Amino acid sequence: MTTVRETDDTAASLRAAMVSELREMGVLQSEAVATAVATVPRHLFATGERLEAAYAANKALVIKRDEQGHAMSSLSATHIQVVMLEQAEVEPGMRVLEVGSGGYNAALLAELVGKTGTVVTADIDGEIVKRARACLDAAGYGRVQVVLADADGGVPEHAPFDRIIVTAGAWDIPPAWREQTSERGRLVVPLRMRGITRSFAFDQVGQDLVSASYRLCGFVPMQGSGAYTERLLPVADGVALQVDDQRQAFDTEALAVAVHAPRLEVWSGVSFDLPDELELFLVTSTPQMVMLHGSKALVDQGVLAPSVLRGVPALVAGGSFAYRTKRPNEETGGFESGVFAHGPEAEFVAAQYAELLRRWATDHRRRGAARIRYVPMPEGSAVPSAQIVAKRLGALEVSWS
Template sequence: MSTVREADGTAASLRAAMVSELHEMGVLQSEAVAKAVATVPRHLFATEESLESAYAANKALVIKRDADGRALSSLSATHIQAVMLEQAEIEPGMRVLEVGSGGYNAALLVELVGDTGTVVTADIDAEIVERARGCLDAAGYDRVQVVLADAGSGVPEHAPFDRIMVTAAAWDIPPAWRDQISERGRIVVPLRMRGITRSVAFDRDGTGLVSASYRLCGFVPMQGNGAYAERVLPLGEGATLQLDDQRQTVDAEALAAAVHGPRLEVWSGAAFDLPDELELFLVSSTPQMVMLHGSKHLVDQGVLGLSVTRGVPALVAGGSFAYRTKRPNEETGGFESGVVAHGPEAQMVAARYVELLRRWASEHRRRGAARIRYVPLAEGAAEPAVGVVAKRFGGVEITWS
């Protein structure tokens, strides 16, 4: 447990305000996680930041960037760290492995496992490991074991673990993680699936894993053996497609021409709500769903709709594509979902997309309707299909109730 005292009352006051904000947001569900967040001096893990930034509930702080300015390591927002800790349901005495070291989350884990528990945090970057060790020592958490390792292979010398907490976006679940969790083990991992990321709490399910919960999140990607680069195909200036499956083929030239062709809008008559749940439903509905990204410039020109600026699931068929949009409509509860389609088969691809929107609204429009299973398979054997996202070491099966 931490024995550090505040130099003045400012940090303690800001930390208490952050905890109150997290309570108001409904993030803190258990007394244990709330107490941990209220105890750990986050500012000692964000020494380059102001106290106000360190204790902003929804602010992620970049610790290290590459030569091109991309984030390599970050101190995640307390909001998402608390969400994942609630998903983990950590108990005193547990052995916990953290994949990705910032220091702060490991300190929270120490508060949760107590004096009889063990926390190991591993990172592939020696500079990050050194920094985490220094911050943890300064904050009074010298019990944390900080390890330099490619955590895609786990940390076998400290296994088994009751919990594995992954704090980087993982495209797959390495066999080592499954092998190194105990019988009561749980893996909480930000899992990439067709261009989106969800923090999934996986429990053992025979030889595989099954979700206990899932939440919206965003993280910097894993490095080392777990690294994976999704394909990005330009569709002319200002638009790109992001493809999860390296084997997937699309007619980029035809699609680029379709971007600036006629634009068809079709409205579903169905409510637009819970966009994160809808997004997961869409990407799991067909392997022909990819992510479309577009510039604000193309939106301002009226070429593409506003939803493309943050990335939107797009259904691709030949030289045509469709993506979701919305408009105000009080008759559907505030907003109505719709589709924008381009290309010679715009009507067909729009109709397929609209059918998905209607099915979502009528059958699955609520939180937690998805069940996510990870099925281990021989390397490279998984095939993408309806409800199946293929990975290197298995398949992610998503079903809806």
């Protein structure tokens, strides 16, 4: 029979090991966050899971699924929660709003703000709110306030907030989040754009939001008023385009023919590394870039490269498309970036894509080269361009140094 003491001892040991792993991964930057992770009993927020799963640094745990089996709410991996907490730079005494309630992250925030601070966690799902409340109480964090709300409107009755941390994939930034931050306020949000998601740490500069901090992440999409679904446009059996802008039109019949046409290979002569930075550069370099998804069957047949399995930025022009691939090449440091292109304009789109690869490798191949500014605009007025990602309520302006 397993006793409570044995469970507590095992959990404490696994928690310490998780902290060590997070240090080795380089995501733990501050002692305050490390102490919080070492203190909060994560397993009490992962009811029904094995202790080893609860304390796996890179494992997200699904809390609730819809009727189709898609995740609606999850306990995010500690790794990404730590990344966002480090981006937030929470200090004792702060007022913090968490958008999306799993309970565990709110407990970490409670440790960071201390007894003089305030943590409010909000969720649109009453079942999730009830669960978060029960888990927080069981773990000894009764002082955290749990609110049922569509967080697209913020939580005005508890505002202003020194930090707002969003733990769901947002497609846009509603005015309430900007309006409910204090003068020293910071918004940390996983923002979806052109098929990818990055966690940005935005500070207010006049009416705009500016971020030089961004990290790779993945979250279940926002529900409620802020919900937005990208188009998944079938092209051929086993091939689809994930499209951010609902207004874009594509010649799917011509693209379907191009998929099975002979492919053109163009090699850039530059190194392939830092794929998450390269991906962000590609999707913010032209509005014609969409995400190409392909099946394993087509990869196994040699029709498409393995990069399509998880989605890869693809440049589409008429009935032609080009996308990134790689090959071993010691002369470029291990791997070389290249382009596969299909269709009657394959040479044209391949040349454009290869030039982007070379430009990134020559001018921007490092972490933190992008600067992102969110500019509020009248609804629907933003126009996409080379470095402007249009949103409903504003635009993301992306510059590279």
